[in-house]
Amino acid sequence: MENHWQEVRTRICHKCMDGDSHGNCRLPVGETCALESFFPELVDTISKVHSTSYDDYVKALRLNICRTCAHQLSDGECFKRNALECALDRYYPLLIEIVEELTTEFGKRTEQHS
Numbered sequence: 001m002e003n004h005w006q007e008v009r010t011r012i013c014h015k016c017m018d019g020d021s022h023g024n025c026r027l028p029v030g031e032t033c034a035l036e037s038f039f040p041e042l043v044d045t046i047s048k049v050h051s052t053s054y055d056d057y058v059k060a061l062r063l064n065i066c067r068t069c070a071h072q073l074s075d076g077e078c079f080k081r082n083a084l085e086c087a088l089d090r091y092y093p094l095l096i097e098i099v100e101e102l103t104t105e106f107g108k109r110t111e112q113h114s
Contacts, residue, residue: 012091034088046099
């Protein structure tokens, strides 16, 4: 899991519009990046989706992560997502790519050592 997070820090945090282009977060004090807050759940959710459809990944995100987020209302609306301020939505395609690459890489290493 630590390898996954380090890859996110390298590939996403450096590009994040809430960052300083050096990988450091500039969110207001008391606010935590949703990618960091939900990271284990995100990796688990992405790992369980086996599809070529991005919509399937989004459905899993909404079902497993968004519904537990304090920013989402009971009707499923999310003011952060609607205002394009949700890091989960903004960087989800990159996160899927990272998790799937590292999972595939780990699987190949495991097969080689069997």
